[in-house]
Amino acid sequence: MALYLRRAMRLRNTIQTALYLRGSNTQTHDISHLLISHNQQILHSQNSTPFPSFALLGDSRRGFAKGKRSKDDSGGSTMELAPDIGPSVKASASSQMDAAILALSRELAKLRTGRASAGMLDHIIVETEGVKMQLNHLAVVSVIDSKTLSVNPYDPNTLKALEKAIVSSPLGLNPKVDGERLVAVIPPLTKEHMQAMCKVVAKSSEDVKQSIRKARQKALDSIKKASSSFPKDEAKRLEKEIDELTKKFVKSADELCKAKEKEIAQG
Secondary structure, eight states, rough: HHHHHHHHHHHHHHHHHHHSSSOOHEEEEEEEHHHHHHHHHHHHHHHHHHOOHHHHHHHHHHHHHHHHHHHHHHHHHHTTHHHHHHHHHHHHHHHHHHHHHHHHHHHHHTSSSSSSOOGGGHHHEETTTTTTEGGGEEEEEEEEEEEEEEEEEGGGGGGGHHHHHHHHHHTOOOOOEEEEEEEEOOOOOOOHHHHHHEEEHHHHHHHHHHHHHEEEEEEEHHHHGGGGGSSHHHHHHHHHHHHHHHHHHEEEEEEEEHHHHHHHHHH
16 A cells, blocks of 8 residues: 555656646647556566465465464364273272272182181281281291191191291181191181171272272273263263173172171181
């Protein structure tokens, strides 16, 4: 626009000069000539060089178009993450729930029943030569009969340490030295002891179920946070799979606890 204004000013000055120097007839002819010549220069200038503002607008439009494609590309890359979310969330939840079941198994194994079990001594900690180790790392425990256990140490020098650890445990056992091994007779359970152990089993059952539910809630929170990156139907399907996984582990916990209660009841 400024270029047109400058050219108009120059044309006006030229016309004023021509009017001053020449007569009216000659003025009309020369003014027409000047106008035609000036218009030709303007047309030539327009044809040879585009107006800068239009070129800038074109560049801007191209820039916006590239930006839109980049945004689309970015959105596509986000969507590609969706297939990996499900397996990782389920694997994490399954690992946490499985750890809870394993902890429950270990706790139930610590409870003494009226029947001999090779694993009932595994959790006992034995201190020998200033080092604390689990009993099953120092000896082999075997079942002689339904009421008697045999403890055979790898090193006979640890026999006294093994005896002391078993007597100090809450199992209520009083093993006897038999050559290079220990023999432990499982005493019968009293009614009060049975009731107390059943309460412990119920408490352990509730604790493990709570841990399983926490793992479920953590998985559902992860799905909710990532739900914007995959379809709503996929999120619903994944939530359903987590619920089925939860039911599976809760059932396993119930089965372990019922088996232990039955074992306690049999004395």
